[in-house]
Amino acid sequence: MSGKLYVVATPIGNLADISYRALDTLKSVDVIAAEDTRHVKLLLNHHGISRPLLSLHQHNEDHMSETLLRRLQDGESIALVSDAGTPLISDPGLPLVRLAKQADITVSPIPGPCALIAALSASGLALSRFSFEGFLPRTASARKDFFTAKLADSSTWAFYESSHRILDALHDMAEIYPEDHDVVIARELTKLHETIVKGRLADVLHRVTNDANMRKGEFVVIVAGCEQPKDTALTDEQQRILKILLRECSTKTAAALAADITGQRRKLLYQAALDMQGDQAAVQE
Numbered sequence: 001m002s003g004k005l006y007v008v009a010t011p012i013g014n015l016a017d018i019s020y021r022a023l024d025t026l027k028s029v030d031v032i033a034a035e036d037t038r039h040v041k042l043l044l045n046h047h048g049i050s051r052p053l054l055s056l057h058q059h060n061e062d063h064m065s066e067t068l069l070r071r072l073q074d075g076e077s078i079a080l081v082s083d084a085g086t087p088l089i090s091d092p093g094l095p096l097v098r099l100a101k102q103a104d105i106t107v108s109p110i111p112g113p114c115a116l117i118a119a120l121s122a123s124g125l126a127l128s129r130f131s132f133e134g135f136l137p138r139t140a141s142a143r144k145d146f147f148t149a150k151l152a153d154s155s156t157w158a159f160y161e162s163s164h165r166i167l168d169a170l171h172d173m174a175e176i177y178p179e180d181h182d183v184v185i186a187r188e189l190t191k192l193h194e195t196i197v198k199g200r201l202a203d204v205l206h207r208v209t210n211d212a213n214m215r216k217g218e219f220v221v222i223v224a225g226c227e228q229p230k231d232t233a234l235t236d237e238q239q240r241i242l243k244i245l246l247r248e249c250s251t252k253t254a255a256a257l258a259a260d261i262t263g264q265r266r267k268l269l270y271q272a273a274l275d276m277q278g279d280q281a282a283v284q285e
Contacts, residue, residue, distance in 0.1 A: 003030070003076040005100045007093070009086040009112030013191035015046050022110045023047055030076040033068055035083045035092055056080070058092050065096040072105050079110075086114040090134045090160055116158060119186035119220035124198050126225070129155035136161065140172050147176040154225040161219040169221070170205045177201055182224035188217035234272055238262045242273055251277060 006025050011017040026032060026049050033056040034040040040053065056064050068078055082091035100107050116132055136159050137143050150157060161169050166185075173183075179202035186196045195214065197204055208214045234242070241261055245254035255270035262269075 001075055002103070002105045003072045003074070003078065004106045004108055005072060005097070006077065006079045006108050006110055007087050007097065008079045008081050008110040009114065010040070010043055010081050010084060012084040012113045012115045012118065012189055013194075015043060017113050017190055018043075018047070019110070019112050022112055023049070025110050026051065026079055026081075028077070029079040031068075031071070032079045032081060033064070033096070034081050035087075039083045040081055051079075056092060056096065061092045061095050065099050068096055069099045069103060069105075072100060073103060084113075084115070086112065089114060089116060089132075113190070115160070115186075115189055115218070115220050118189050119184070119196070119222060120156075120158060122186065122196050123156075123184040123222045125156045125182065125184060125222055127156060129225075131155060131157045133157060133159040135159065136165075136169055138165070140168065143169060143172040144176055147173050150223070151176065151226050154227065156222060156225050158220055158222040161221055163216050163219070166219050166221075167208055167215055170201075170208055173223075174201055174205050177223075181226075184222040185214070186220040186222070187214070189220070191217070193217065234264065234268070238264055238269070239272070242269060243276060246273055246276060 006029060008022050008025055009019075010022065026044065026047075029051060031052045031054055032040065032044075033054050035055075035057050037053040037055050044050065054064065054068070056068070072078060080087050080093050080096060082088075082093065085091070087093045088097065097107055120127055120130060131153070133146075137146060179200060181201045182198065183201050183204050184196065184198045185204055185208070186194075188194050189196075193213070193216075197207065197214075199207075238258065242254060242258045245257050249257065251270065251273045255266055255273050258264065258269045258273075259266040
């Protein structure tokens with residue numbers, strides 16, 4: 001019988017942020033595949049766990065995933081962990097999970113900490129819709145192109161950034177986004193120097209520029225969505241369709257049908273229908 005692959009979330013800073021189920025899983029598996037075995041040993045030692053460790057990182061994961069797959073097929077159970085947080089969220093592990101899925105091996109998530117979700121939950125920004133962009137491009141020109149494209153995004157979005165690029169990323173953003181745009185910087189989450197700052201882009205950039213501590217650690221940057229301009233004018237074709245429908249339908253029905261046909265907002269079409277009827281009544285008088 002095949003074994004099972006467990007995708008185990010581990011603390012992002014505070015070692016107490018781990019579930020009983022995660023600890024039980026780490027204690028019971030045959031081997032733990034870790035992004036950095038030295039890092040995960042600190043966690044295991046803290047909780048008195050001793051299990052065999054194998055290194056699985058971005059430079060060896062294609063080869064190592066094949067090896068781990070064979071062990072799974074031989075019936076062994078494996079826990080996949082990253083340095084911190086939930087594996088595969090901008091961390092190695094995808095090739096192994098894909099191979100396991102293709103081989104019909106059970107992949108079981110053991111949920112827990114995730115820097116992205118932790119930062120979003122304390123951001124104070126709208127979260128009914130959001131997107132995650134991972135790490136941004138490394139060059140300034142590519143980042144600026146990226147920020148320009150994100151101006152069309154009306155939902156909250158977030159990205160990870162390192163200490164040696166956080167200031168450059170904010171400078172590049174400030175060249176594209178308005179200075180009063182809302183952003184949140186969350187650094188060193190769950191650690192001793194945890195800091196979450198929400199404010200205008202210009203103010204946040206000023207703080208990071210002038211406070212050396214705000215350039216240390218690991219960062220989640222969250223950006224409020226951009227309010228999109230509303231089209232308040234109907235095209236000639238939309239007006240023509242609405243006028244035809246008004247000959248046979250009520251104002252409400254005509255607006256609804258015109259919205260289905262044209263894709264324009266129903267509220268805008270309804271107001272236009274009222275205006276058309278008002279103009280017609282004025283002509284008749």
